[in-house]
């Protein structure tokens with residue numbers, strides 16, 4: 001991973017550096033040890049058992065300000081100002097949810113109800129949310145966003161990416177990104193979610209808008225550019241034009257690829273060095289090979305397959321080929337209305353061939369790689385002190401005890417959060 005190649009780094013002066021929940025100043029040098037951790041996932045093999053999880057049993061972590069400054073065996077922990085006893089429970093890095101769509105209004109209860117009664121999902125359902133989002137006030141959109149961020153925090157998410165894509169006008173897309181940027185550094189311009197209903201008869205004109213005036217209005221608020229490359233949304237040539245235009249303006253590409261059918265999305269992601277190809281459900285052997293020989297992460301979003309009764313992505317096939325896999329929620333009101341990373345971990349283990357260890361890694365370090373970040377997704381000196389405490393002795397319980405609210409503590413940037 002090479003975080004220096006991305007066009008802008010998180011926390012750069014032109015963007016707001018607040019995020020989930022309320023935080024206080026963490027620049028002081030106060031040190032805190034979290035001691036008596038039964039099982040610690042560091043995601044740094046050199047710190048622990050040399051597995052990818054870098055597991056340490058009977059461990060401790062020392063936080064200074066917003067960073068981790070020490071991890072190791074409990075008995076060797078240095079003296080600190082404060083002490084928190086984990087009581088033998090498990091700690092792992094805060095979840096990194098690298099794919100969500102949280103700036104929206106309304107819901108799609110009726111569509112879900114109909115689909116669960118036998119109707120198949122198509123991309124057109126997005127138009128319902130577009131109409132509701134355009135009609136909402138800024139305050140309504142922000143209140144909705146923060147509601148789901150609190151929900152995610154309670155389930156252990158300390159970093160999230162989120163996208164526009166329910167405005168589909170210059171003004172509404174820029175508005176969505178401005179609202180998102182007040183709550184996260186990982187903001188994605190998705191003017192190319194679907195062809196705007198206003199341009200149904202002239203998709204080429206909509207692509208021109210997305211790559212022109214709309215892009216210019218959105219660039220100040222975004223780090224990433226995304227496109228839904230799928231039948232009924234944007235084809236390979238359109239997707240290439242959109243991502244290339246975004247790159248030229250300093251955004252870095254990611255892509256909704258190969259979700260509902262085979263298609264060019266994954267190959268395009270690799271060609272353009274996208275940080276992530278998201279969904280990856282329908283893959284040829286050539287697609288898998290291309291991912292394995294690139295640094296593009298395959299981000300799997302099992303909430304979508306769950307909520308649409310669709311075919312699961314084959315995580316085992318990707319992992320066995322050497323592809324880096326991330327797990328995220330895809331939280332959105334249409335096809336995956338869950339903010340729960342633990343739920344996605346349970347699905348990935350139960351139905352996608354991942355081991356509990358692999359799923360825990362993918363939801364933390366994998367998400368960080370999908371955002372080209374090395375300061376999150378691990379508990380090691382220098383990383384942000386983003387930690388999740390489980391009311392369980394091991395991270396394995398995330399899959400072993402599905403649906404159970406195991407998250408009992410979260411630190412974000414060194415600050416214990418009120419859940």
Ligand SMILES: [Zn+2]
Pocket residue numbers: 099100101256330
């Ligand atoms: Zn999505």
